[in-house]
C-alpha cells in the first residue's frame with residue numbers, strides 16, 4: 001500500500017499592492033512546483049491589484065484596511081484575527097507595506113517570511129534600487145528572511161545576486177531584481193513547506209539541520225549570472 005500524500009502546508013499571503021510575487025507563488029503551486037495550500041490572500045489596501053490575481057485563481061481574499069483602525073495595535077489585532085481564522089502554518093509577506101508590532105511578529109515567530117529587494121543586511125527599508133545606484137554598487141539582488149521585530153533584519157535564508165548595468169535606472173534595476181524575486185521566493189517557501197527550513201530556539205535559521213551563518217545563494221536565472 002502506498003503512503004497517503006501529506007496535506008500541503010496551509011499558508012496565508014499578505015499583500016499591499018501589485019502582487020507579482022503572489023502571482024509567482026500561485027503559478028508555482030499551479031505547476032506542482034510548490035506544495036502549499038493558499039488558504040487566503042489578505043490585503044491592507046482594498047484596491048490592491050493582487051486581490052484580483054487571487055480572485056482569478058479562485059483563492060479566498062480578505063481586506064483589513066489599516067485606515068479604518070485607530071492605531072497600529074488595533075490594526076495588528078484585527079489582522080491577526082483575520083489570519084488566524086485560516087490556521088496557516090506559514091505567513092508569507094509579499095509586498096506587504098505595513099510595519100508590524102512586536103506582539104504580532106512574536107505570535108508568528110518562526111513561521112513568517114518576507115522578501116526584500118536588496119542584498120540584506122545592505123539597504124533595508126524603501127527605495128532600495130535608487131539607493132543602490134546612488135551608492136555606486138555593482139551588485140544588487142533580493143533576499144528572503146524570517147520576520148522578526150527588527151524591520152528587514154530577521155535571519156536571512158536565501159538571496160539571488162543581480163548585476164547593476166551601466167545606464168541602469170531605478171526602474172530597469174527593479175525589473176531585473178523582481179524577475180529574480182519570482183524565482184527566489186517559491187524556493188524558500190518550498191524549503192519551509194518541506195520542513196527543511198526552520199528557525200531554532202536561538203532565533204537562527206536552519207536549512208537541512210545546519211545553521212545558515214550566511215544566506216544560501218540561488219543563482220540568477222535567464223542568463224543573468226553574476
Ligand code: GRF
Nearest residue numbers: 018019020021095115116117
Ligand atoms: C517586491 O519588490 C518585494 O521584494 C517588496 O515589495 C515588492 C512587491 O512587489 N517587498 P509585488 O507586489 O510582489 O509585485
